[in-house]
Amino acid sequence: MIFVSHVLPVNEEGLTRLSREQVWLGLVMKANNALPFVASMTDCVVTDRRSDTVFDRDIVLRGQPHTERITLQEPVRVVFTRIAGPVLGTIANEIEGTDDDLRLRFSFALVVSDVEPGSAEESRYAEGMTADYLKAVASTLAAVRRTADESIAAA
Template sequence: MIYVFREVAVNRDPASTHPKLSRGEIWRGLVMKAENALPFVPGLAKCDVVQRSPGSLVRDIVFRGEEAREKVTFYPEEKVVFVRQSGSIDGFIVNEILGEDGDLRLRFSFALQLLDAPSGSAREREFREVVEREYVKAVDATLDAIRKMVSSEHQSAR
């Protein structure tokens, strides 16, 4: 099993031209990402919601050519948990909003394993390198997409 996490300060650059993001804006972005991750996750080719229920949804995705089904559970303004239900990879991914408004952080963590490769194998090591690189990129891509959304809203309000 592969464990990886990445945590970034949301409003890290005080000189940035991007608007300062609030917990609510980040949360809205994470919900949008759960419903349609294509603008948020490089390497994702498909993201279709197939079922909705209070506090969760089920979606079919294609990531790096691999089909999978995920159950997504929402913990409002705190975290979103993605649990693999089918596909060649088992495990979960968590997107968390941490801290207070003055020091908000976004943490993505995951625990994944290839179902058809032994732990510690060369195939698992190669998988870790690729997946770690791709999932870590998703943190920055998610924040960039949320910032664009909020900037667009601020411009429309003018």
């Protein structure tokens, strides 16, 4: 099983400051359509809205199809539970810290089918997944920042 957790600052010096609400809305946007945020994802379709806070989506990631159940735990956490596909487990995006020191944590606990636990192949998968998520977090924050900048410019 692969366990990874990283925390990244939301508000870096010289960039438009984002509020907790703005970051939350960005995470919800990514949960509904991750294509603009995850370069290694080529398809993302919501297939079943179970409630306002739980829905399923089919994705193609690195050429492999998966089904994920998304749970929105407003205003702090989005949980992606892989329920079908070659990689099963849970991915979480969490907003942490105070308004003056917001951070975004992404964590995942995944099992890659047909891969020996602790093997070099599993390590390579974990490294690729971590790199993909670092890029996805950066692109999510950048998209939220663009929206915030556009709002400021329009005011």
